[in-house]
Every structure is written in structure tokens, then in C-alpha cells.
Amino acid sequence: MTKFKIQINNDAIILLLTILLGLLAGALFMLATGHDPLLGYEFLFRGGLMSLERIGNTLATATPLIFTGLSVAFAFKTGLFNIGAAGQMLFGGFCATAVGLTLQLPKPVLLSVMAFCAMVSGALWAALPGWFKAKFNVHEVVSTIMFNWIAYWLVYYFVPIYFKGAFETESRNIPLEASLRSEWLSQLFNGSYINIGLFLALAAVLISAFLLQRTTLGFELKAVGFNRYAAEYAGINASRSIVFSMMIAGALAGLGGMTLYSGYATNIQIGVLPSQGIDGIAVALLGANSPWGVLAAALFFGTLYSGKGFMNAMTSIPPEIADTIIATIIYFAATNVLIRKVLDKMKNRNRNQGGN
Amino acid sequence: MEYVVEMRGIRKEFEGIIANDGITLAVKQGEIHALLGENGAGKSTLMSILFGLYQPDGGSIFVRGQQVHIHNPNVAYELGIGMVHQHFKLVHNFTITENIILGQEPHKLGVVNTVSAAKRIKELSVRYGLNVDPDAKIEDVSVGMQQRVEILKMLYRNAQVLIFDEPTGVLTPQEISELMKIMKNLVTEGKSIILITHKLKEIKAAADRCTVIRRGQYVGTVNVAATSEKEMAEMMVGRQISFKVAKEMREPGDVLLKIENLTVLNNTKVAALKEFSLEVHSGEIVGVAGVDGNGQTELVEAITGLRKSESGSVWLSGIEITHMTIKQRINAGLAHVPEDRQKHGLVLDYSIEDNMVLEIYGREPFSKNSLLNRTAIRQYAEEIMKHFDVRSAQGPVTSARSLSGGNQQKAIIGREMSLNPKVLIAVQPTRGLDVGSIEYIHKRLVAQRDAGYAVLLVSLELDEILNLSDRIAVISNGELIGLVNAAETNDIKVGLMMAGVRREGQV
Numbered sequence: 001m002t003k004f005k006i007q008i009n010n011d012a013i014i015l016l017l018t019i020l021l022g023l024l025a026g027a028l029f030m031l032a033t034g035h036d037p038l039l040g041y042e043f044l045f046r047g048g049l050m051s052l053e054r055i056g057n058t059l060a061t062a063t064p065l066i067f068t069g070l071s072v073a074f075a076f077k078t079g080l081f082n083i084g085a086a087g088q089m090l091f092g093g094f095c096a097t098a099v100g101l102t103l104q105l106p107k108p109v110l111l112s113v114m115a116f117c118a119m120v121s122g123a124l125w126a127a128l129p130g131w132f133k134a135k136f137n138v139h140e141v142v143s144t145i146m147f148n149w150i151a152y153w154l155v156y157y158f159v160p161i162y163f164k165g166a167f168e169t170e171s172r173n174i175p176l177e178a179s180l181r182s183e184w185l186s187q188l189f190n191g192s193y194i195n196i197g198l199f200l201a202l203a204a205v206l207i208s209a210f211l212l213q214r215t216t217l218g219f220e221l222k223a224v225g226f227n228r229y230a231a232e233y234a235g236i237n238a239s240r241s242i243v244f245s246m247m248i249a250g251a252l253a254g255l256g257g258m259t260l261y262s263g264y265a266t267n268i269q270i271g272v273l274p275s276q277g278i279d280g281i282a283v284a285l286l287g288a289n290s291p292w293g294v295l296a297a298a299l300f301f302g303t304l305y306s307g308k309g310f311m312n313a314m315t316s317i318p319p320e321i322a323d324t325i326i327a328t329i330i331y332f333a334a335t336n337v338l339i340r341k342v343l344d345k346m347k348n349r350n351r352n353q354g355g356n
Numbered sequence: 357m358e359y360v361v362e363m364r365g366i367r368k369e370f371e372g373i374i375a376n377d378g379i380t381l382a383v384k385q386g387e388i389h390a391l392l393g394e395n396g397a398g399k400s401t402l403m404s405i406l407f408g409l410y411q412p413d414g415g416s417i418f419v420r421g422q423q424v425h426i427h428n429p430n431v432a433y434e435l436g437i438g439m440v441h442q443h444f445k446l447v448h449n450f451t452i453t454e455n456i457i458l459g460q461e462p463h464k465l466g467v468v469n470t471v472s473a474a475k476r477i478k479e480l481s482v483r484y485g486l487n488v489d490p491d492a493k494i495e496d497v498s499v500g501m502q503q504r505v506e507i508l509k510m511l512y513r514n515a516q517v518l519i520f521d522e523p524t525g526v527l528t529p530q531e532i533s534e535l536m537k538i539m540k541n542l543v544t545e546g547k548s549i550i551l552i553t554h555k556l557k558e559i560k561a562a563a564d565r566c567t568v569i570r571r572g573q574y575v576g577t578v579n580v581a582a583t584s585e586k587e588m589a590e591m592m593v594g595r596q597i598s599f600k601v602a603k604e605m606r607e608p609g610d611v612l613l614k615i616e617n618l619t620v621l622n623n624t625k626v627a628a629l630k631e632f633s634l635e636v637h638s639g640e641i642v643g644v645a646g647v648d649g650n651g652q653t654e655l656v657e658a659i660t661g662l663r664k665s666e667s668g669s670v671w672l673s674g675i676e677i678t679h680m681t682i683k684q685r686i687n688a689g690l691a692h693v694p695e696d697r698q699k700h701g702l703v704l705d706y707s708i709e710d711n712m713v714l715e716i717y718g719r720e721p722f723s724k725n726s727l728l729n730r731t732a733i734r735q736y737a738e739e740i741m742k743h744f745d746v747r748s749a750q751g752p753v754t755s756a757r758s759l760s761g762g763n764q765q766k767a768i769i770g771r772e773m774s775l776n777p778k779v780l781i782a783v784q785p786t787r788g789l790d791v792g793s794i795e796y797i798h799k800r801l802v803a804q805r806d807a808g809y810a811v812l813l814v815s816l817e818l819d820e821i822l823n824l825s826d827r828i829a830v831i832s833n834g835e836l837i838g839l840v841n842a843a844e845t846n847d848i849k850v851g852l853m854m855a856g857v858r859r860e861g862q863v
Contacts, residue, residue, distance in 0.1 A: 216726045219710070219717050226705040233662065233692070233700040234714040235683030 011288045012296075013343065014336050018286060019300060021339075022329030029324055030317060040317045047310025048303035054310075056185075056192025060264050062302025064089065066201040067256025068280025069287060069294035070208050071249040075126075075140075076289050077212060078245035079225035080133070084126060084144025085253040086277020087151035092122030092254020093261035094155050097171060097268045100178025101163050107177040114178060114258055115200070122254015123247040125151060130246025134239035140246070148273055156270045163268075170269045180263035197259030202295075204252055209291040211248075221245050253277070282326070286333040301326065358421050360385045360548045361406065361437070361517050367414035368401055373749050375401040378415070379574045381550075381567050383517065388539055388549045390563035390580070392556075392592055394790040396747070396760035398572040399552050403519050406550075407439045408432040419517075438510030439519040444502050446494045453477055453490040456509050473512075480511050485541045500531035507538065518542065519550045524558055536562045554592070554790040556585040570594050593792035601798045601823050604806075608637035608826070610673070612810035613659070613779045618668035620654040627666065628654040630834045636779065636810040641801065643825030643842070644814040645850050651834035652814050653695065656783050659812075660692045661685050662700075673778050686715050691777030693769055695784045695814075701768040702756045709737035709752035712771050736774075744770030745796065762793040769797055773804060780804055783814045798824055818847050818854075832856040 027037035048058045068085040075082035082088075096118035103110060129143035163171040180195035212218040223231040224241040232238045260276060261268045283301060287293030308322030332339070361383040368376040375398045383389045393399045404410045406417065408426035417424055419435045426432050432439075446455050453474045461468045474490040481488040486504045494502060503523060510518050520539070524532045539549055539562055551563055559566055559580060566583070568575040568591040575591050590596060613636040622628035629651040636642045646652055657663035659670055661682040669678045677685050694700035702711050713722050713733050721732040737752040746767045748754035756764060765785070772780060782801060786794040801824060805811050815821050821828055822842060830837045830853040838853045 214728055216718050216723045216728060219728060223703050223706065223710075223714065227699075227703045229699050230701065230703045230714070232682065233660075233694060235681065235686050237681070237683075 010340075010343070011290065011293060014339050015286060015288065015293060015296060017339050017343075018332040018336055019329055021332045022325055025328040025332075026321060026325035029321055033317075033321070035315065035317045035321075040311055040315055040321065043311040043314040043317075044307040044322060045303065047307030047314075049307070051190065052188075053190040053192040054306065056189030056194035058299070058302045058306045059198050060192065060194045060302075061306045062298045063195070063197045063201045064256045064260040064264060064274070064276040065279055065283050065298035065301055066295055067204060067252050067259065068276050069283030069298050070204055070280075070291060071253040071256065072280045072284035073287065073289040073291065073294050074208055074212075074252060075245055075249040076284060077218075077225050078221045078241060079228065080130070080140050080242065080245060080249075082126065082144055082246065082249045082253075083141050083281070084129060084147050084277070085249070085256075085280045086273045086275075087144065087148030088122040088125045088250040088253035089257030089260060089274055089277055090148075090155060091125045091151040091257070092118040092250075093257025093274075094151070094158070094268055095121035095254075096258035097174060097178075097261050098158075098163065100174045100262055101172060105177070110177050111180065114262065115255060118254040118258035119251040120254070122257065123251040125254070126246040126250025127243055130243040133246075134242040148277070152271075152273055155268065159268060159270045165267055169271060171267045173266045174262050178262055179266065180259060193264065195259065195263035197263035200255060200259060201298075204255065205291045205295045208252070212291070217244070253280070256280075282330040282333070285330060288336070358385075359383055359418070360420055361550070362418040363402070363406060363415065364418070365415035366402060366405060366412050366417075368398075368405060368410060368412050370401075371749060374572050376405070376412070377572045379569055379572070382577070383548050383550055384565075385548055386543050386546055387564040388543055388551055388562050390551045390553060390559040390566040391569070392554060392559060392566050392588060393569040394554060394571075394592055394792050395762040396571075397569050397592075399569065400521065402569070403439065403521060403550070403552055406432070407437060407519065433513055433515070436514060436516035437519070438513060438515030438517070439521065440503065440506045440510060440523060442521045442523070444506055446502060446505060448495040449493060451491050451493050452488060452497070452505050452508075455494060455505060456490075456512050460513075477508060477512065480508060484511065484545060485538060498531070500527055500534065503527070503531075503535065504538065507542075515547070517548045517550065519552065521552045522554075523551070524553070524555065532558070556588055556791070559588065560585055568592055589791045592790070593795075601795075601802055603802050603824070606639045606806065606826075608640040609808065610638050611635045611671075612638050612673045613812060614671040615655075615659065616669045616671070618655070618658060618670065619666040620651075620658045620663060621666050622654055628834050629658065631668070632831075632834070632836055633668075634829050634836065634839070636812050638778075638810055639805055639808050640826045641805045641811040641813055641824050643821035643828045644812065644831055645818060645821045645828050645854055646816075646831035647854055648816050650831050652783075652831060654834070655831070656692070656695070656781055656814055659781060660690065683715075686775070689776075689778035691772035691775045691780045693772050693780070693782040693785050695787075697761075697764050697768055702764060704755070704757040706756055707753045708741065708746070708748060708756055708759070708767060709733050711756050711767065712737040712740050712752075712774075714771070715775065740767070740770040740774050744773075744800070746770060762789045765789060765797065766793065769800060773800060777809065779810045779812065781812045781814070784816065785813070786815075786817070786820060818850060822847060822850065830854055 030037040030040045049055055068089060071085045072082050096114040099114045099117050100110065125147055129140050129147055132138035132143050133140045159171045160168055165172040180197045181193060182196055185194055185196060186192060220236050220241050223236055224238045228238050260274055283294055283297045286297035304322050304326055308319045311317055311322065312319040359382045363381045366376050366379045379402055391399050401410065405412050408428045408431050417426060424435060453470050456477055457473045462473055463469060477490040486508060488504050488508060523535060527535060543549060553559060563580045565577055566580050566588060567577040570592060615632060615634045618629060618632045619627055620629040632655060644652055654663060658665040661680060665678060669676055672688050672690055675688060677688055698704060713736065717723055721729055723729055734752050741752065744766045746763050748759055748763065769785065786797050801811055813824055825842045827839060828842050828850060829839050830850060832854060833856065837856060
């Protein structure tokens, strides 16, 4: 057990170092463009965290990111690169919105039905690429990207026909019964658009961690991810594991879609692939593919995203700087092997000195 | 007497494991000096220290009498120490010349001049009898040739002391004898060689002196000509060992594995196994002898379920398993020690304990209602590790990747035997292992037979087949050429059959 703990701490240190290096690089950008980095960061973080309302908004921004981050991380544990979180979340969110706009039910029942539809449709959207991979060895990167576009055009077609709202490019607003926002939560956070999707996201983190760590299913999925041949040799059905893993990843992204379109937003727009899908890759990367790491990384990205507007308003620093910082952090996350190496070296040196 | 390389009292510690503890190695000018030790004894660590990849925690190194500090491989190169790695480090779509000059390309105004380099490589090749064509591409030449390129790389950099790290593991017998010749040429020309190996035959054939280390400690240095293979083996493992497996006669019982007219296609859809029939009884080891690639792999994969069979059937203690899934076969009492332990045998990134339940995590007590029971898994793994002498740095939570090859193999064999299988398929169970581990694994296989189970042993080592088997099935070109009693045959007879010559008097 002790070994396990050390591992987690190490990952946490790497996560913090990665963020720190990203922030440092961002400070250099700000300096280079003639701005005061301290001021910039002050407003960036104040923008994300200075009031209850803003904290609420940060959490609301982070919610879909937690889902997509989990989605990517989960698939990755089985050795699959799910680039299709965007499409899965779009399709899942679309189906949930369609249900919300069609059925008239009491709020708890309607939300449950919507969540169920979001998960099933997201799962379906990922299961097909998973099945292609298992059956015909079609690379999931290619097929999930294609599925992103299929979802994109389906929504593009169906929304104006059946759910047209005020504009040609968006759906009607969902009724209050179909919204994840709730009176008491909004009031608690002084009118923020935080919603109960956050609790769904936290539950998803818990369930994913549990599934991966403690269950036979997690054992199988990880075994297939690490070494498909050995898993097959040991009697694990690798094809089934691949489809399963993609389905779970898709269900997570689909539910994330619901939190986006009927929690964070109130309608669905056509012609937009949700950027959270691709950001989920960054979240998973920064979170070292562990559910808890994903949670931490998503909260951090949520802070940056929701704070960058305030920074822009209060200083002359362009919001692109915040995006640059995020990109730099992703870069460091991708190269965290280097950070790990440096850490190991430092550790060894410390021990050696202690020994002498 | 001055040594070309002398390492005195070298000590190196990793994460609580003492890899080298006071090791001394003294190499004379112009000799082949073997460094002998079991897997994990510390040979590679010692050589990595000499080559500058690790820094020693204690001890000193002298090169031609001068004390030196080898901080990195570049220092080693400057001192004239070169290493021929076990796994070649070559660029496959480069020519031999390009590979050799890589890192110090001779150039004029930024344009690489390969002509002069190629000329020098040709000279070196002729002088040392390497027979290398400087303009050939690496991807077009044999493994043996690639190794010679690695040797040339060292010679090109004027290495005086060459370290060969397990050089024969990847070579065919012909290539091995050629390598021996090359090494002899090298020392005649004044080079010195350190040969890392655990193969006694090769030491006997090539080396002048031999330093033996065991579990990180120096055991002694002997004159090879005056020492027998058995004596060296015993120095290496630290106890009496026998190359012959003690095995009593047993009456075979019921048929536990029955293969009937089995035909299996290979990856190119050609029948690699043709109408193959064989029975293995309880209390019996049947060896499958054959030259590599004559259908053994397909046979094993069809029995274990990794590959579909085209026609015919496989029966396990009276139940047909031909169309069962792998899991069903395992549950029916089949166990398999796979040929490639890293590809099929282990999930290297899993801990040992997770690997020990790779097939049975779904059974109680290891899981209940799909929830893993970590305590039960750990206990089970500890049990296997104790019984099968699996040595690891941190017990059951050690990652399988960090185990030495021998310990990985012992872990797999432990896992498979702990399934209490009625039939055990063991493929190349001792490949790449040292004599100590080999002896141990052979004993366990015989114990499995003595306990009344069936063992199908597939091996390319004829000695192993002859030593362990009760009966030997010879396979050639996918067909059963003959079935003989091990007690009534010898290596020459079996060798002839392996070449496809049918014999009378089959059983």
C-alpha cells in the first residue's frame, strides 16, 4: 500500500510542476508582450475565483471538462486513444436535449431520462468505432474523428428541422424541467450558472476510479491496454474489452454533453463541435489518466477558462495569452517524462548525500 | 603484472538491492575473459559501470595501470573501451558505413565523406576477418552480420577492450562458431575481450580465464582450460548441480490430452500442421522435438485456443475443447507456459501479484461480485513467489517488468502450475535462463508429471527434450514424423528424424 501512495504523490508533484512551468512560460509571454505578469495572473485567478458566483461559474465550466477528461482517460487505460469525445458529447447532448424538448415529465424523472439517453447515445457513438477496432482493426483515431463529423452533421440537419429556436442556427431553449440548473444551487452561488451536472461529474470520477482500481472489469480493461496479447493468452476477451471500454468512455462523454447543453448552456447550437471534447485530451494528459488527476486538471482549466475574460477586461492582456498558457501546460504535460526524470535524479542525489 | 582493465572492490546499490558488492575483475592484455553469473547476478551492472553508464558507489577502476573515473560512455570510448550490446543499436535503412560513422561523420565543408570511411572499414573488416560489405544496408543483412557491424563500430573507434554482452543469444549455431573465430582473431591482433555470458559451452570454447560472480558478489577467477563446465556451474550457483534430471520410471495412466487429426493454418493460410495426432497420458512428459518453424507454434496455439484449427479435434481428459474459448480451456484444466514470456506470459506493467491472477481474477476468493479482493490476491502471489523462488525487489507489488528474465519465467511457471492443471503445455520453458534456473524448472516439470498430470514439452533444445521426456514426438514440416521412447533413443536418431527421415519401430 505504501508504494501505491508514493506513486500518487509523485504524480501530484508532477501535475503541480507542470502547471507551474506553464504559468512561468505564460509569464514570459506576458513580459515579452510588455505586460505585467503578476497583474495578469492576479486578474486571471480573481476572474475565476474571487467571488462565490465566479467560483460557481468556474465549477460549471469545469464540469464538462471532467467528463471529457474522464472519457479520454478511461479509453486510454485500455490502450485506446479516444479523439471522439467531442462527437460523443455532441450526440449525447443532442439526444438529451431532444428528449428534454419533447417529453413533458416532472423534473427529476425528465432529468433521469435525459441522462440515460445521453449515456446510451454517447456509448453507442463510441461503441461503433470500438467495434470497428476490435473486429477489423480500424484505428480508433481515424474512426472517432469521422464519428465527430457524423454527429456534427446530424445535429446540423436535425436541429433546424425539429427543434428550431429563435435563430436558424440553434435549438429552442430547454424548459426549466429539463435544465440541470437548480434554484437553490444558483442561489447558493449568487446566481452563477453552476448546476447539478457538477455532482454527476464528481460521481463519475468516483465511479471511474472505483471501476478501474477495484473491479474485475477494470482489471481486464487495463490488462488489455497494457498488453493485449498477454490478456488474450490469459483468456480475457480483448475485443469485448475494447468495445466495453469505448462504451464507457462514450457514456461519460455523452453525459458530459448533457451537462454542457442543458446545464452550462440552455440550448444546442449547430455548426459547432464542442471544444471540450478536444480539451478533454489535455485534461486527461495533465491528469496522468487517473480519475482524480482528471478532476484536478479540469478544475484548473476551468479556472483559466472562466478567468480569462476578466483578465482581458481589467488589463490590456489579450485572452489569447490564457489560451497560450493552457497550450504551454499541455506541452509540459506531454513531456512530463522529462519532469519525472529530473525528479528521480534529484531524489537519487538526495539519497546519496544522505548515505554519505 | 599489469592488467589492461582492473576493477577493484566495485560496489553498486539500487533501491535497496546491492547489485555489486566488492567485485574484482582483472583483464589481461590479449585475453578473452569471461564474466559468468546467473541472470541478475550483477554482470550487466558491473559492465555498465565500466562503460560509464552507472557510477560505482565504491571501489576503483584502473585502465592500463592508471586510475580512471568513467563518468559517461564517451570517457569509456576515449579509454579504448567499447561495448557490443545485446540488442543492436543500428539504423536499419542506413548502410553499414553510415551506421559505423554515425556520431563522428568525417566531413568536408559539411558534406559527409563516406568514401574514406568505407575504405577504412573495408581494411578493418579484412584484418579481423569480419567479411563485411560496407555499402550494404542493415535491413538487408543477417543478424550475425549486424553483430559484426557493432564490433566494427568499436574497432573503428579504436577500442582496445571490447565488452560483448551476451553476444550469442540471437545467433544461429553457425553464426556462433563464426563469432568465436572472430573473437580469437581480435585477441591475436592484440585486443582484449570481456565476454558476458551464462553459457558454459561458449566459455569453454572461447575464453582464457573466467571470473564468476554470484548474487552481486565475487566468487573467483579461474583458468578455463583447467576447470570443468560442472565446476564453473557450481561456482555460479553456489551448490552442487546436475545437468541430468533425476527421474524415476512411472507407469502412464489415462489419456489426459488427445489430439486427433489436427490441421492448423499459419498466418499465410498455409497448413502448418497437418493431420497431427498425439496422446499424452497422466504421469507422462511428452516432448515435441523439431527444428524451429515446423508447426510447433501452430500446434500449441491450436491446443491453447490462441489460434483456430482447420479440422480435427483436441480433447482434454475426455472433454472436447476444440471450439472452446481460452478461458473455458483454462477452466477445464489446461495451463500454458508460453514461448514468449514478455509478449504472452506477462503484463509487464502490472505488478507480480496482478500477473499471478491474470487467468483467475474472476474466481473466488480473488474477486466476489466483480470486486477484487486484494488481500487474497497478495497472499496467493506471495505463496507462489515463495514456492517457486521468485526473487523481486519489493515483493508482490514489484512490477513484472523489473524482474530478471529467470524470475519472470519462474513466476509464469509458478502461476501455471498453481492452477493445478491436468495438462501443462510448456513451450521453451528455459530459453535464455541460467543453469540454476533451468535445473529448478526441470525439477518442477518432473514434479508435475510425478503428481500424475500430463506435460507436453515443446522445445528447440534437444538436450532438454531428451532429458525430461518419457516419450518424444518428432515434428517435421507440420507432420508427426515419429514417436519414440526417450529411453530407447539418442540425439543422433532424433536429429535425423527432425530432418525429416522417418524411422521404423515407432511406439
